Amino acid sequence: MTPTIKDVAAHAGFSIATVSRAINAPHTVNPVTLEKVRQSIDALNFRPSPLGRQLRGERSRLIGVVLPTLANPVFAECLQGIDELASAQGYRLMLMTTQYDAERERHAIETLREQRVEGLILTVADADTHPLLDDLDRDGMLYVLMHNDTVRRPSVSVDNRLAAYDGVRMLIAHGHRRILMLAGTLAASDRARLRHLGYVQAMQQAGLTPAPALEIDFNADELAPSVLNHLTTGPNRPTALFCSNDLLAMVVMRGLRRARFEMPGDMSILGFDGLAMGELLSPPLASVCAPNREIGCAAWRRLIGRLDSMKPADFDDALRAPSLSLTLPHTLREGATIAAISDMAGASPNRNARSFA
Amino acid sequence: MTPTIKDVAAHAGFSIATVSRAINAPHTVNPVTLEKVRQSIDALNFRPSPLGRQLRGERSRLIGVVLPTLANPVFAECLQGIDELASAQGYRLMLMTTQYDAERERHAIETLREQRVEGLILTVADADTHPLLDDLDRDGMLYVLMHNDTVRRPSVSVDNRLAAYDGVRMLIAHGHRRILMLAGTLAASDRARLRHLGYVQAMQQAGLTPAPALEIDFNADELAPSVLNHLTTGPNRPTALFCSNDLLAMVVMRGLRRARFEMPGDMSILGFDGLAMGELLSPPLASVCAPNREIGCAAWRRLIGRLDSMKPADFDDALRAPSLSLTLPHTLREGATIAAISDMAGASPNRNARSFA
DNA sequence: TTGAAAGCGCTAACAG
DNA sequence: CTGTTAGCGCTTTCAA
Numbered sequence: 018m019t020p021t022i023k024d025v026a027a028h029a030g031f032s033i034a035t036v037s038r039a040i041n042a043p044h045t046v047n048p049v050t051l052e053k054v055r056q057s058i059d060a061l062n063f064r065p066s067p068l069g070r071q072l073r074g075e076r077s078r079l080i081g082v083v084l085p086t087l088a089n090p091v092f093a094e095c096l097q098g099i100d101e102l103a104s105a106q107g108y109r110l111m112l113m114t115t116q117y118d119a120e121r122e123r124h125a126i127e128t129l130r131e132q133r134v135e136g137l138i139l140t141v142a143d144a145d146t147h148p149l150l151d152d153l154d155r156d157g158m159l160y161v162l163m164h165n166d167t168v169r170r171p172s173v174s175v176d177n178r179l180a181a182y183d184g185v186r187m188l189i190a191h192g193h194r195r196i197l198m199l200a201g202t203l204a205a206s207d208r209a210r211l212r213h214l215g216y217v218q219a220m221q222q223a224g225l226t227p228a229p230a231l232e233i234d235f236n237a238d239e240l241a242p243s244v245l246n247h248l249t250t251g252p253n254r255p256t257a258l259f260c261s262n263d264l265l266a267m268v269v270m271r272g273l274r275r276a277r278f279e280m281p282g283d284m285s286i287l288g289f290d291g292l293a294m295g296e297l298l299s300p301p302l303a304s305v306c307a308p309n310r311e312i313g314c315a316a317w318r319r320l321i322g323r324l325d326s327m328k329p330a331d332f333d334d335a336l337r338a339p340s341l342s343l344t345l346p347h348t349l350r351e352g353a354t355i356a357a358i359s360d361m362a363g364a365s366p367n368r369n370a371r372s373f374a
Numbered sequence: 375m376t377p378t379i380k381d382v383a384a385h386a387g388f389s390i391a392t393v394s395r396a397i398n399a400p401h402t403v404n405p406v407t408l409e410k411v412r413q414s415i416d417a418l419n420f421r422p423s424p425l426g427r428q429l430r431g432e433r434s435r436l437i438g439v440v441l442p443t444l445a446n447p448v449f450a451e452c453l454q455g456i457d458e459l460a461s462a463q464g465y466r467l468m469l470m471t472t473q474y475d476a477e478r479e480r481h482a483i484e485t486l487r488e489q490r491v492e493g494l495i496l497t498v499a500d501a502d503t504h505p506l507l508d509d510l511d512r513d514g515m516l517y518v519l520m521h522n523d524t525v526r527r528p529s530v531s532v533d534n535r536l537a538a539y540d541g542v543r544m545l546i547a548h549g550h551r552r553i554l555m556l557a558g559t560l561a562a563s564d565r566a567r568l569r570h571l572g573y574v575q576a577m578q579q580a581g582l583t584p585a586p587a588l589e590i591d592f593n594a595d596e597l598a599p600s601v602l603n604h605l606t607t608g609p610n611r612p613t614a615l616f617c618s619n620d621l622l623a624m625v626v627m628r629g630l631r632r633a634r635f636e637m638p639g640d641m642s643i644l645g646f647d648g649l650a651m652g653e654l655l656s657p658p659l660a661s662v663c664a665p666n667r668e669i670g671c672a673a674w675r676r677l678i679g680r681l682d683s684m685k686p687a688d689f690d691d692a693l694r695a696p697s698l699s700l701t702l703p704h705t706l707r708e709g710a711t712i713a714a715i716s717d718m719a720g721a722s723p724n725r726n727a728r729s730f731a
Numbered sequence: 732t733t734g735a736a737a738g739c740g741c742t743a744a745c746a747g
Numbered sequence: 748c749t750g751t752t753a754g755c756g757c758t759t760t761c762a763a
Contacts, residue, residue, distance in 0.1 A: 069757030
């Protein structure tokens with residue numbers, strides 16, 4: 018079927034060794050021979066199988082990428098960063114998604130290891146309590162986490178706690194007092210916890226009372242009535258929502274709009290992630306922005322850096338070990354979904370019935 | 375480094391053949407032996423290398439995916455569909471992006487073939503005039519195109535001409551007469567051409583004069599002043615824009631908003647693609663929707679179907695050949711970015727100065 | 732400059 | 748039920 022080096026050798030009238038050399042060390046072979054071999058290669062449309070090479074102990078130049086989902090552009094943005102560097106450096110990417118499911122995470126890592134990837138870039142639900150990552154450590158399998166915010170493992174992320182803290186402080190600076198945090202169903206993730214912690218700290222520092230994060234079913238077409246109620250009615254209804262990610266913010270805004278709420282007039286909204294698309298919205302979505310693409314690039318560099326440093330000597334690696342986790346700076350996109358409390362139509366509790374007028 | 379079957383054999387005190395059998399045909403080996411081998415496997419943390427297997431002529435269970443970019447969620451949505459089926463069926467995906475660049479397309483296909491993928495799923499800029507696809511045909515390499523709208527090659531897409539036609543007819547039905555089509559910089563793609571053709575046909579059938587597609591620089595932060603001028607001023611300024619994709623529609627809307635245009639009051643907007651995210655916008659984006667996820671799934675099924683049908687006999691394959699390209703139904707999402715002409719504030723030419731008031 | 736041959740990890744005849 | 752062995756495509760000594 019696909020021609021092998023043998024076919025080429027036969028066609029050219031030389032040995033397979035010569036063909037191999039013609040490919041890998043052209044200068045060591047007689048120009049005339051070289052030319053003949055090249056013609057045979059073209060004639061048969063031969064391409065060397067990486068199998069043989071890898072089998073010989075060469076590097077696979079294959080990196081595994083494990084992401085929760087591509088439905089959230091956050092991960093697509095990271096992947097873009099990774100992909101760009103990978104193709105520039107001649108690496109191949111093997112991609113698996115997990116839908117935030119622990120079993121699928123396990124399976125993905127397992128599968129990729131079988132494929133003999135040289136390293137893994139992954140985003141898992143919870144990095145700290147993940148036995149699989151311990152396995153990787155034990156087996157000396159190189160990996161870098163993206164977005165997972167932990168100091169215990171090699172990772173690249175923003176400081177989720179601080180970022181959330183800064184975001185909520187901004188809301189407070191705009192005069193908001195009743196600020197509620199909304200989280201997706203995967204409230205168990207390490208970053209969700211840290212974001213909530215940041216929220217709590219910002220609230221407490223301002224002398225405000227933080228609330229537990231309200232869980233929202235991400236995929237539902239409508240906001241649950243009880244949730245909507247919680248957001249839109251009562252004397253203590255929130256004036257601002259801090260959403261644990263941008264997609265959630267968009268879903269929530271749609272729900273509020275259907276209830277005749279306007280943003281930011283009736284409710285201020287702050288997201289998290291800094292999706293590029295958020296700037297295209299109307300009004301542009303305020304967000305605590307992570308440099309997603311750059312996170313992908315940084316994860317790549319760290320992985321490849323460690324990969325390369327394996328070769329010569331390991332002490333170099335040990336030197337870098339202290340700074341296992343890399344924290345990239347976040348930014349605040351103030352957007353237009355945040356209003357100062359004084360500008361908000363629905364700020365005073367007694368106007369809340371408006372939404373059901 | 376990584377343990378091989380030999381290590382396991384040595385550890386267990388059996389031959390490598392027995393170990394291999396223990397893995398691939400457990401029932402053919404003595405339970406006691408089996409148990410010992412299993413313990414050794416666990417102890418050494420052994421996983422069979424796919425290299426050896428593939429080398430033995432086994433299937434690689436590897437599929438290559440080539441996409442223009444992940445920055446446009448259209449492709450991320452397709453990839454989701456593919457990924458779902460792939461992981462369910464035990465296949466691995468190797469992903470490469472091309473940024474719509476012909477050279478990168480070439481390189482991606484080349485690379486993936488070297489990796490011995492069993493088949494390719496790809497979206498290329500222009501399917502009809504693509505020598506690489508001819509190579510694939512010649513070499514019997516299985517592939518399926520996604521979104522590329524051609525009858526000459528195996529493909530899955532919507533009927534881009536008809537879909538555009540239907541979309542523009544809808545605009546006309548809402549009373550619009552001056553409808554302009556906007557296209558991204560890759561106006562050269564097969565689908566962009568077909569979409570424009572559909573636009574032309576719908577216009578002509580209604581006795582209206584179609585215009586050439588106006589090219590927009592997708593990535594620029596602002597609309598070019600000349601473009602903005604074209605859209606917003608003059609007695610013949612358009613009342614509706616048909617954008618060749620949703621992302622472009624969003625960029626254009628942002629540009630118009632900055633010029634104090636409101637959608638749909640001052641301008642109706644129709645996109646193409648049906649991004650899931652479009653429904654989260656305010657107002658929800660009207661769009662000619664392709665079932666992106668389903669396109670990915672269908673492409674997968676066709677590829678695997680043809681892969682499987684290779685095994686027994688090839689005439690089966692010939693039977694299916696007539697229906698090379700699969701056309702999936704499109705839908706119209708009327709959204710709220712389209713207003714009937716009678717409801718539009720800016721409909722009468724003499725109101726156009728409003729935008730610069 | 733070229734060829735012969737060994738070996739990478741594994742599976743599958745074939746023998747025992 | 749288990750072991751021996753050949754061979755998949757390739758690179759790389761080692762000889763010629």
